Amino acid sequence: MSTPGMETMEQNDNEGDNFRLHLVTWNVATADPPVDISSLLHLESPKGPDVYVFGFQEVYSGPLRFMSDVVFDDPWSHCLMTTLAPWNYVKVSSIRMQGLLLLFFSKLEHLPFIRDIQATYTRTGIFGYWGNKGGVSIRLSFYGHMLCFLNCHLSAHMNNATERMIEFEYITDMQIFNCEKAQRILDHRLVFWFGDLNFRIQDHGMHFVRTCISDQNYSLLWSKDQLIMLKKKEKLLQEFEEGPLHFQPTYKFDLNTDLYDSSKKRKPAWTDRILWRLIPKALSSDKQEECGDRSDANNVGQPEEAKKSILELSQDLYTSDMQYRISDHKPVIGIFTLKLKKMQTTPLVHLLAEGEWSADIDAMLVYFPKQPFPSSSWDWIGLYKVGFSSVFDYITYTWVKDDEVAVDEEAIKVYMSKDEIPVRGGECVLGYYCNTLQCIIGISEPFKVHASKVAIEEGLVPEKLRSLH
Incomplete structure (x- = not known):
């Protein structure tokens, strides 16, 4: 009852x-x-x-x-x-x-x-x-x-x-x-x-x-x-x-x-x-x-x-x-x-980091447009530390249109240079910023960016964290 x-x-x-x-x-x-x-x-x-x-x-x-x-x-x-x-x-x-x-x-x-x-x-x-x-x-x-x-x-x-x-x-x-x-x-x-x-x-x-x-x-x-x-x-x-x-x-x-x-x-x-x-x-x-x-x-x-x-x-x-x-x-x-009542229940894009990320190798990310949206050549994807404080508090970013490397009907791959990835690594997320809508329209799940070999060798990573890399 x-x-x-x-x-x-x-x-x-x-x-x-x-x-x-x-x-x-x-x-x-x-x-x-x-x-x-x-x-x-x-x-x-x-x-x-x-x-x-x-x-x-x-x-x-x-x-x-x-x-x-x-x-x-x-x-x-x-x-x-x-x-x-x-x-x-x-x-x-x-x-x-x-x-x-x-x-x-x-x-x-x-x-x-x-x-x-x-x-x-x-x-x-x-x-x-x-x-x-x-x-x-x-x-x-x-x-x-x-x-x-x-x-x-x-x-x-x-x-x-x-x-x-x-x-x-x-x-x-x-x-x-x-x-x-x-x-x-x-x-x-x-x-x-x-x-x-x-x-x-x-x-x-x-x-x-x-x-x-x-x-x-x-x-x-x-x-x-x-x-x-x-x-x-x-x-x-x-x-x-x-x-x-x-x-x-x-x-x-x-x-x-x-x-x-x-x-x-x-x-x-x-x-x-x-x-x-x-x-x-x-x-x-x-x-x-x-x-x-x-x-x-x-x-x-x-x-x-x-x-x-x-x-x-x-x-x-x-x-x-x-x-x-x-x-x-x-x-x-x-x-x-x-x-x-939510009139929107799905992000306009789905984002994920492909493969292993570190400052030792160039990285690749993939985004999947889930619905039509007003994309432009001014759209960018930012790499953020987990716990970022504002939309513009990114570590680095890549221009979506300029850095596309592969496109099919469902997924678009975008390149990010290793030179832009933090050498110390950390927990990060990706965010797609749509310039027309003036907002982030998709965020990835958190993923691990590994510290670079140089950073570990030079002692830039605390010893207790080195085993995680």
């Missing part, structure tokens, strides 16, 4: 897969990352996130630092990549506009199903000419569903609520993507909007606001929160949802303390927010879903019922993390369960 509710649970499992999304927004006030960011990441939770999205505002962008960040990873990106890589998370995409930074990380297993990645930005500071305010966004196809993430830093000060709304509408109108059915942010099936939105608590006096916070009576302040007030009259805002503000206002704190502003005595406010907008299935055509990766591969070989997509979202956590004191803002975390 089945237990009550078991039948419903089994039916739900058959209807779609659940993915955990972990979003963080934080105005870091030009500070570098703290030594320990583990509290932000919830890595020790029983089921780790499938996707991390980080939106930062006021990342330090002084002239010398900004120039170095163009060449090297900025401190925040480097910190997160270093922390998440050992847990098998890869930085898939990022975009920076002056102090605004948006980062998207995924578990390695999802990488071949995150396609058609595009990123853009819009300036709104100083009449649209300065990037201290505005929005940066990343859009992509996740298992065939179109998602967009928008990180904003809007105008400050109590009296600019209307200006903030104008800026938001301007950003959503101006950002254009190369996708016929989802050219703008609001064309996407699911949009996350977050950042330092700068909405304040108006009318209530300082004493009342601080008393409510001290007594944890946050609900008494909601009716005068500018964003909540605007939602009552702005149709666009009514399409967005937000969890209840059951955490204390995240702005403005004295640095290195948990005390609200003691100098200028500015009123605390929930300036840092995470909202979302999900277009109901009835309003989203099948054609929109097919736009995900600008190829006919989205639905090739898929049964007709798979095209009728399921996409549901629920919020599991909405809170701030009070332990961080490097900024006058506290970070805000939103954790979501995304339920969807």
Whole structure:
């Protein structure tokens, strides 16, 4: 006999897969990352996130630092990549506009199903000419569903609520993507909007606001929160949802303390927010879903019922993390369960390393196109160490078209020079990067690259590992 509710649970499992999304927004006030960011990441939770999205505002962008960040990873990106890589998370995409930074990380297993990645930005500071305010966004196809993430830093000060709304509408109108059915942010099936939105608590006096916070009576302040007030009259805002503000206002704190502003005595406010907008299935055509990766591969070989997509979202956590004191803002975390029916279940290519690999001999790899995809002469295959931190964190790469050595109807062999293979060896994977889709569309199983004879003879390989080679 089945237990009550078991039948419903089994039916739900058959209807779609659940993915955990972990979003963080934080105005870091030009500070570098703290030594320990583990509290932000919830890595020790029983089921780790499938996707991390980080939106930062006021990342330090002084002239010398900004120039170095163009060449090297900025401190925040480097910190997160270093922390998440050992847990098998890869930085898939990022975009920076002056102090605004948006980062998207995924578990390695999802990488071949995150396609058609595009990123853009819009300036709104100083009449649209300065990037201290505005929005940066990343859009992509996740298992065939179109998602967009928008990180904003809007105008400050109590009296600019209307200006903030104008800026938001301007950003959503101006950002254009190369996708016929989802050219703008609001064309996407699911949009996350977050950042330092700068909405304040108006009318209530300082004493009342601080008393409510001290007594944890946050609900008494909601009716005068500018964003909540605007939602009552702005149709666009009514399409967005937000969890209840059951955490204390995240702005403005004295640095290195948990005390609200003691100098200028500015009123605390929930300036840092995470909202979302999900277009109901009835309003989203099948054609929109097919736009995900600008190829006919989205639905090739898929049964007709798979095209009728399921996409549901629920919020599991909405809170701030009070332990961080490097900024006058506290970070805000939103954790979501995304339920969807996969419209893509097979990578576009299957990759494997042929024969034994070492720096002593030229190597050969084989890839098998599993579905049609928009290949080009700019496609490449990268050799990565297991535990790589980003799509471009490869040891070396080979151009697919330039280095083809054999082609048949099912398999294509590509050459890689021994001079490019690491002499010390190690556990590696291969990844096929499709330039048109701006993503990795296939990853091999891990395989052993043996240390070269020269490396062993010269003692470059630890003695305990030599027997393995």
